[in-house]
Amino acid sequence: MNIGEASGRSGLPAKTIRYYEDIGLIRPDRSDNGYRDYGSDDVHKLRFLHRSRSLGFSVEECRQLLALYEDKSRASADVKDIAATKLIEIDRKIRELTELRHTLEHLVHACHGNERPDCPILEELSEG
Amino acid sequence: MNIGEASGRSGLPAKTIRYYEDIGLIRPDRSDNGYRDYGSDDVHKLRFLHRSRSLGFSVEECRQLLALYEDKSRASADVKDIAATKLIEIDRKIRELTELRHTLEHLVHACHGNERPDCPILEELSEG
DNA sequence: GCTTGACCTTCCAGTGACAGGAAGGTTCAT
DNA sequence: ATGAACCTTCCTGTCACTGGAAGGTCAAGC
CATH class of the missing domain: 1.20.5 (Single alpha-helices involved in coiled-coils or other helix-helix interfaces)
Incomplete structure (x- = not known):
């Protein structure tokens, strides 16, 4: 899905989603036309980021929390x-x-x- | 008390306390030497600001919350x-x-x- | 009385986490 | 094929601090 839909589903503004990519929090695919292409796992992460940010965790703390989800070995x-x-x-x-x-x-x-x-x-x- | 002690008691850095004064959240007295002079009610407010900021409320929201405490007529x-x-x-x-x-x-x-x-x-x- | 060090002051510049907007490419419905 | 609604990058601005420079104040020790 495009960034607009990802924005709608996660509650985060598109601007913020692009920013999160800039600082390496998420890495969406790209479609042939150059548009960002988000999967449902990306949306999960975005929703998670939305929540934890609004609860007073810094972006760096959110990065750590996300790492918990992404850590394969656990x-x-x-x-x-x-x-x-x-x-x-x-x-x-x-x-x-x-x-x-x-x-x-x-x-x-x-x-x-x-x-x-x-x-x-x-x-x-x-x-x- | 000086800003250092107010900082110690509230948990807020002195820099932040000065900033909160800049934007009109608190109005400490001044001693003759020009130092800021905080009372215990100031410290109460600072602790309150510290808490509510860390809980994800914006400065403007904190200003509203503080207004609740300061509203005399209520x-x-x-x-x-x-x-x-x-x-x-x-x-x-x-x-x-x-x-x-x-x-x-x-x-x-x-x-x-x-x-x-x-x-x-x-x-x-x-x-x- | 003088110095040293820990305070304090103002002011100015930098940072983190965005938000706004310009300039332009893509897609889709009419 | 034209307009609206998307998307792109890039550059600037804002909010809420944070750091540092340059200098004044104060209590303690020599």
Whole structure:
């Protein structure tokens, strides 16, 4: 499929997809007319990139995560190390998002006065 | 406190803290010697910025979130709208991170063969 | 009192991760 | 065969920092 369809299916702008090729994250085929030609595995990777980028992982971290999927042997200890590190990071992010959610909810529903700047929510805010 | 201590307590580099001042996110006092002078509420905000930035919110979104804390009247409907939108976004992020965690765990523990590119995990990956 | 080193200041240039747009080739429907 | 909707490369701009130069401030030690 062409880049337009790959864009539609992955949610990433075509510009970004070309950029990801520039920096070596994906390597689509080329059709005879010179157009990029994406397969469904490419789209999988693009969707994955879309998600993990939006969750605060850097492109380099995404490259590592992608390497986990692409590692054929899957035996290497470094690969497992990377995965373990990422799992810890993900857990931290989940925890922080949960706290942020909590804080925000309180701010909207409970802390509706002028009791700041000593509002307990603002204190809670800085505990993470 | 000086910027160095504010940096230590918030986890943000001093450079970034100055940048956040440039773009109007925080407004620390100045000491007589011209040094920036941060209070504990400033540190709260900085920690908050640190967290929400690392969770994939843009600086402009962080500005909106900060506005929620700073809004004295807390009555405005737009403020509640922003908060509600952010809550939905946060829930989505939590869901996606949970899926990502799941996927990663499978990759490390279960899918340890060469059954790709048709590995079910890679398929699962693209469902989000 | 002077120096040394760790702070701090401003300013300017560079980077990472894109986004916009120009200039032009391809494909497809009418 | 002409126009619209794709695609290509290339070059520039933007956002959110990051590094470094050039210089002021401060506390400690000689």
